[in-house]
Amino acid sequence: MTHDRPATAPQPEHERAERILDAARELLMAWGYKRVTVDEIARRARIGKGTVYLHWKTKEQLFTALLRRELRQHVHTVATGIERDPDAARPSRVAREVFAEQARAPIHRAMLAGDDELLGALAVSGTGLPVIRELGFGELLARLVEIWRAHGLLTEALPAADQVFIIDMALHGAVTGGVVTGLDNSDYPTEHRADLLAHTIRTALEPAGPPNPARLRAAAQAVLTALEDARHTLDAPGLHAANR
Amino acid sequence: MTHDRPATAPQPEHERAERILDAARELLMAWGYKRVTVDEIARRARIGKGTVYLHWKTKEQLFTALLRRELRQHVHTVATGIERDPDAARPSRVAREVFAEQARAPIHRAMLAGDDELLGALAVSGTGLPVIRELGFGELLARLVEIWRAHGLLTEALPAADQVFIIDMALHGAVTGGVVTGLDNSDYPTEHRADLLAHTIRTALEPAGPPNPARLRAAAQAVLTALEDARHTLDAPGLHAANR
DNA sequence: CAGTTGACCAGATTTGAAATTTGGTCAATC
């Protein structure tokens, strides 16, 4: 190789991987997994098809990497909110933010809802699990619950597993809508639904009254660490190393 | 006609309609809407196919009548529970019972979840609404919420519409399961999930502390009336009168 | 003749084989 490339310089390979993912993202939202072809992705990225396979072994791995990136960015958004205001680290606030983000981002919603139309074969992974679960969402939620409990942001009246279940249930219900709630019911704004989700989780799981500011800050710190770890876990293998 | 048939005598037509619905029910659970043929229903009911069309104009109307009957029986179950114990009229208890019933009865679950596999074309009605909604489930829930509020079984801190949304959201989430919750997760018993749903609705929507016994009894009475009305509404047109 | 039936039909669905598309590879090229 021509001298060692300084680590600080932008790695062209990584940049290219991002470009490919950008192209895949556009096409995914426009056409859905099934109808997107690797050829078309390569064309959009102004690259030969073979080059795509220099980055990922299969189409599925490429898109998994994309979903990881989406989730990673979302985790970053949540983390930023918490850095700005520790109160955003409370369970109800985090759930609210996840819901709100889902309403904005079609891909994120598809992951949470297991949308077969958009994700196609990706909706359930090879092991039969929903992608979102495969991506470690469950583990992250479980860890957050432990942190929240340790810092008094969740009651200890209920076992942690039950609290995970309730958060999961409420979030899923809010995302996929119910019997009465039409998903197209646009006169019931997203923000309002998000508030109701937050209200539900707060009253069902959080201790009464506002949290102690000092404990809240400590909790926020721990949550940020957990999110940072999750982001690290989500660092998608996108280069040669992962191949073969 | 040969004399007027006394109204007290069992009407063979009605009995026959029930037999047809029984046959349809068995087949629906075994094969799903799409694969059940009217021929097979007639055979099971030991009746000519033409006779089926003496009762309902179309296959879809036949199955809608079946779903109505299912729902009617379920409403009856809930009502019986309330007659036995007025406490069962509380929002959290009703939600719990609906969830528990859904776990037992495949058809009921399919209606709540909008299961395309089992209900096929029936999952969403002609107007694009989930069947369950078409059957007046939404209206019933809205009416119950009003009753609960009037009798102090629900806070007035939240608008009624919001409470409907939350109940709907929680119920739907519990039924369809979330990201973490595998639907096959058999080591998380139905009864326990039902308890968690009840807990969520109780803490999120009901006033703190046990309800005043006198008011509870009055509320139970009003709820029973509403259920009775719903049952009446659900009386499926199953005879000639509805034809043409 | 009122009530019931199943042969019948048009339209929907399924089948299956040929034609096309697409994920993935690798020899040729830069």
Add this chain to the structure above:
DNA sequence: GATTGACCAAATTTCAAATCTGGTCAACTG
């Protein structure tokens, strides 16, 4: 050494023929 696109096997789509099924109604029954 990195990149590419022609190439291939396998998957998917097409499309017409074959089959099935919802719904009707003339015939039949008691």
